[in-house]
Amino acid sequence: MEDRILYLLHRFRALISLVALAAACLLTAGAGAQSFPSKPIRMIVPNAPGGATDVAARLVAPKLAEHLGQPVVVENRAGAAAVTGTNAAAQAAPDGYTLVMVFDSFTMNPYLFKNVQYDPIRDFAPITLVVRNPQLLVAHPSIGARKLQDFVQLVRSKGSGFNFATAGAGTSSGLSLELFKSMAGVEPTAIHYRGGAPAITDLLGGQVSATIITAGVVIQHVRAGKLVPIAITSAKRHPGLPDVQTMAEELPGFEAQSWIGLLAPAGTPRPIIDRLHATTEKALAAPDVREKFENQMAEVVAGAPDEFAAWIKAESTRWGTLIRERNIRLD
Numbered sequence: 182m183e184d185r186i187l188y189l190l191h192r193f194r195a196l197i198s199l200v201a202l203a204a205a206c207l208l209t210a211g212a213g214a215q216s217f218p219s220k221p222i223r224m225i226v227p228n229a230p231g232g233a234t235d236v237a238a239r240l241v242a243p244k245l246a247e248h249l250g251q252p253v254v255v256e257n258r259a260g261a262a263a264v265t266g267t268n269a270a271a272q273a274a275p276d277g278y279t280l281v282m283v284f285d286s287f288t289m290n291p292y293l294f295k296n297v298q299y300d301p302i303r304d305f306a307p308i309t310l311v312v313r314n315p316q317l318l319v320a321h322p323s324i325g326a327r328k329l330q331d332f333v334q335l336v337r338s339k340g341s342g343f344n345f346a347t348a349g350a351g352t353s354s355g356l357s358l359e360l361f362k363s364m365a366g367v368e369p370t371a372i373h374y375r376g377g378a379p380a381i382t383d384l385l386g387g388q389v390s391a392t393i394i395t396a397g398v399v400i401q402h403v404r405a406g407k408l409v410p411i412a413i414t415s416a417k418r419h420p421g422l423p424d425v426q427t428m429a430e431e432l433p434g435f436e437a438q439s440w441i442g443l444l445a446p447a448g449t450p451r452p453i454i455d456r457l458h459a460t461t462e463k464a465l466a467a468p469d470v471r472e473k474f475e476n477q478m479a480e481v482v483a484g485a486p487d488e489f490a491a492w493i494k495a496e497s498t499r500w501g502t503l504i505r506e507r508n509i510r511l512d
Contacts, residue, residue: 217277217453217456218249218250218251218277218278219251220251220278221251221252221253221254221278222245222246222249222251222252222253222254222277222278222279222280223253223254223256223278223279223280224238224242224245224253224254224255224256224280224281224282225256225258225266225267225269225270225273225279225280225281225282226238226255226256226257226258226259226266226281226282227258227259227260227263227264227265227266227267227269227270227281227283228257228259228263228266228284229257229259230257232284232376233284233314233395233397233398233439233441234282234283234284234441235255235257237282237311237312237441237474238255238282239255240470240473240474241282241311241443241461241464241465241470242254242255244463244464244465244467244470245457245460245461245464247464248460248463248464249460261294261296262286262290262293262294262349262351262511263283263284263286263287263290264290264294264296264297266281267281267283267287267290267297267299268296268297268298268299270299270305270444270446271298271299271304271305271446271447272298272446273446274446275306275445275446275447275448275449275450276449276453277445277449277450277453277454277457279445279446280308280443280444280445280457281305281443281444281445282311282441282442282443283441283442283443283444284353284439284440284441285353285438285439285440285441285496286351286352286353287301287442287493288301288493288496288497288500288501289351289353289356289500289501289504290351291497291501292500292501292504292505292509293351293504293509293510293511293512294351294511294512295512296512301493301497302490302493302494302497303447304446304447305444305445305446305447305493306444306445306446306447306448306449306454306486307442307444307454307486307487307489307490307493308442308443308444308445308454308457308458308461308486308489309442309443309458309461309462309465309482309483309484309485309486309489310440310441310442310482310483310484310488310489310492311440311441311442311443311461311465311481311482311483312440312441312474312479312480312481312482313438313439313440313479313480313482314395314396314397314438314439314440314441314477314478314479314480315396315413315414315415315419315438315439315478316353316354316357316393316394316395316396316413316414316437316438316439317393317394317395317396317399317400317403317410317411317412317413317414317425318332318361318391318392318393318410318411318412318413318414318428319384319391319392319393319394319399319402319403319408319409319410319411320332320390320391320408320409320411321384321385321387321389321390321391321408321409322406322407322408322409323387323390324390324391324409326409326411327409327411328411328426329411329412329426329428329430329431329432330431332391332411332412333365333367333431333432336365336367336369337365337366337367339369340367340368340369341368341369341370342370343367343369343370343390343391344369344370344372344388344389344390345358345369345370345371345372345389345390345391345392346372346374346380346381346383346384346389346391346392347371347372347373347374347380347392347393347394348374348376348377348380348392348394348398349373349374349375349376350371350373350509350511351509351511353395353437353439354377354380354392354393354394354395355371355373356437356500356503356504356509357393357414357437358371358392358393359503359507359509360435360437360503361393361428361432361435363503363506363507364432364434364435365432372389377394377395377398378398380392380394381394381398381399381402384408385402385407385408391411393414393437395439396413396419396439396477396478396479397477397478397479400421400477400478403422410422410425411425412425412426412427412428412430412431413425413426413427413428414427414428414435414436414437414438415427415436415438416429416436419478421478422478440492440496442489442492442493443457443461445457454486455486458485458486461483462483465481465483466483
């Protein structure tokens with residue numbers, strides 16, 4: 182009986198120690214969050230200057246610095262289709278002083294390239310989904326089609342003789358074309374460019390006939406009447422283009438959106454993540470920031486970290502499935 186009492190006493194003391202340790206960890210994390218940040222923050226952009234992700238980072242960073250009281254320095258680390266900079270961010274110290282602003286290729290690249298060292302779900306702590314941006318299926322006016330049904334029939338009739346531009350094979354533009362091909366049962370010839378700008382240049386010149394690309398890249402040409410908007414890839418019609426039908430109206434279930442999000446390395450204390458989220462939410466609420474995004478047809482989201490985590494998981498599953506089904510590899 183005495184041995185049993187001693188055993189229970191030992192277990193009780195061990196439990197008290199664990200509770201005390203957990204409380205100490207919580208107090209330490211809380212104190213760390215209260216003193217955070219005490220030095221400049223680095224925001225990695227794994228893309229070249231001037232692109233959509235870089236523009237978003239440079240809109241948000243000054244507002245974050247204003248609210249946090251420390252500089253937020255944007256660092257472009259382009260290379261290997263955004264893999265280089267994202268790998269570096271995944272390996273950074275999880276202390277809140279290294280962030281990464283990513284584009285939608287973040288969830289696609291692990292299925293496309295062998296040199297991806299990060300897992301989009303396991304290796305990052307989501308802060309917020311910054312913006313979502315629908316894509317537009319646009320065509321050169323010379324093709325004649327103005328509605329999606331007519332466009333699909335035209336592409337079917339021409340087969341490989343119809344040239345379709347993309348911003349790159351592994352980009353959301355390229356994969357949205359693969360989704361279109363799969364769901365519409367068409368096989369146009371894909372012309373993969375090194376980015377959206379050269380693809381649009383050739384589309385405007387009539388060297389290629391159509392593309393699916395982030396709306397913000399082409400909206401000025403649509404408004405000027407230089408390109409014909411055939412359909413939008415969001416689930417619902419966009420208030421800025423109310424007469425443009427969704428892809429899903431002709432191809433049920435079709436949805437694809439470009440997006441930009443902010444993350445930290447996995448293991449970053451949750452109180453710091455929560456503070457960064459609250460601060461980013463304030464930054465995105467600034468009228469000048471919101472106006473600049475909305476002028477590019479981007480929807481400001483600023484959702485909670487857990488909502489962004491669910492978004493990343495869903496995007497990873499959806500595009501991973503398509504990439505495997507279409508047997509797409511880029512290395």
